Amino acid sequence: MLITDDFLPVPVPESLSATYLVPMSGLPAVGTKTAVQRLTGRLAEPVFGLARQMLDSPLMSVDTRPIGEFPALPPDLLTAFGATEEQLARLAAATHLVVVQAEYRPGWPPAHEWAARAVAAAVADTVDSDVVDVFGLQFLDPATALRSLPDAQGRIRLVDWVLVPYSSDSEGLWFTTKGLRRFGLLELQTQGVPDHLTRAWGAVMTGAARRLLRDWTDGLTGEDVPAFVQLPVLATVTGHDIAVAYGNPEQHGATAPVLLRLELDPATDPDADSFLSLRPPAGHPGPDGRYFAAACATLFSGIQPDVRYARSGDAMSTAVATARASLGDIRARFRAGQLPPETQLVVKYGLPGDDGPEFVWAGVTSWETPERIEAASASDADTDPTVRIGSPVVVAATDVVDWAVLDGTGVIEGGWTQAVLDAGERPAPPL
Structure with missing residues (x-):
């Protein structure tokens, strides 16, 4: 070998x-x-x-x-x-x-x-x-x-066979997969993931599992079972990998790939499991968590996949009003094919929850009538277990609070509520 x-x-x-x-x-x-x-x-x-x-x-x-x-x-x-x-x-x-x-x-x-x-x-x-x-x-x-x-x-759908549990420690979140051993492959793990990337990194882990499982099974195609399969040290993960793992390959816009370094983490206890650890590429400056955040920004086009607020401040109210006032225009451009090449239109809408609405993004796939938008979810939702990344959703235009046009680098148009959140003008908590 x-x-x-x-x-x-x-x-x-x-x-x-x-x-x-x-x-x-x-x-x-x-x-x-x-x-x-x-x-x-x-x-x-x-x-x-x-x-x-x-x-x-x-x-x-x-x-x-x-x-x-x-x-x-x-x-x-x-x-x-x-x-x-x-x-x-x-x-x-x-x-x-x-x-x-x-x-x-x-x-x-x-x-x-x-x-x-x-x-x-x-x-x-x-x-x-x-x-x-x-x-x-x-x-x-x-x-x-x-x-x-x-x-x-x-x-x-790989998500029906591989789970991604996580736990918290002093360095952040520890993610593992549970299911790759069904196929003979070691489970994956990532340590030091920032807390705010909970669902986003779970999706990245699922996409990475899909890519590595494909490489793994490609190495097992011969008549005889080999003693080892050689996996690439640098694994490439794309938004397409994530969408395929969730069963919706046709409903995910193109994203730039991210690289994750594969390391073998053998167990010291004979009764414990060994892992394949996902790390930033060698030479990446700064903490691992910073790279993981940048990877999520690339794969999800700079849009935070889960935004929750219970009361809108003045800046947020203005942002929502601005987005809603221009819905008719962006729909017309979308239907006429007048958006820039290699871009995707996404909308943010509210899902009802016990603690107030949860706002999630979805990529628009069809907008035949002004009142009804067909889209693919850009994230997993907390409040609705049927809303998973890549899953088809139908959005009422009255529920839309923002829209954005994305390319491989992020938001190039729209995204007013995201700009408010990124500026740190968080809404006040409920009384």
Whole structure:
């Protein structure tokens, strides 16, 4: 194996396994093969055929066990990863677990994960139960589990398979991925991320995961599983990578790429995980957090992805009024194709929340009528779990508080509320 300063050799495991659970009261009334067959027409053929083939092979096992024979699942971690009270209650009331396990070689497709999740979803669907993804410690209802599987073209949303949890320490935020090990790749981590980049950096991590996973699987295309795959030390991440990871490749404007340096961070404890750390390129001056902020500014075209305010000051009120007064003109220019080349029109609008509205940006894709704007979200929203970066949204023009025209360097026109925020004229907190 050739070792150079440009590539990092990452070890490849000999095999990979997936485990899914279906909690139920009593024993299953429908056989597993019958349950899978009922998915005809609901599951794309690449996975439907794969699930049936693996079910008939020694690579997959499906067992029903009394729940006491299986180690207890930690309810606090399940809750942290999104479990509802109803799901935890069904788990507590269960007498048996259907355990679906599959094993496969590293590479693409990850047959062990796709087939095991499909079979578990089929079983859960017959008894109105849940699927528990043991790797991710996540509950999935059968419909959600099936939607996460590949479509007829073999495409998936990486966010359905890789989570990005974070925690805080004295140096800022520590981000990790949880899910790349499904595919044999080490998990990613970033340390020292500024607090205000919480959601933006989570999206960057997801985009980086997508880019590195592609490089990883490209290195596993041969008949024999290699001992190592060489990943580039400098990973290139673009807005397109982020959009693809969220399942909306056609709804993201072009952005300049950012570079992230890959470092192997081996675990000193044999029971702990090793990581691939994302760092600024060598020679970058200043703290890492400054580079991460600049990277987010590049990937999100200088627009802060989440802006919340409860009361407008004079400057903000003037900014909103200015933006709204010119909506008709910018719509006309957008529809006539009169915006500068290689630019994108974005609008900021409000989402209702318990603590006041949350204001998010979205890239305009269509504006057929003055009252209704079709767009793609530029960020994840706190207040609405369906609003995720790259996801399609419909915006009422009456909800718009700002608009901006962006190129690769940032705002070139509009963005009045952003200018107020950047100038430090933050609105007063609510009384």
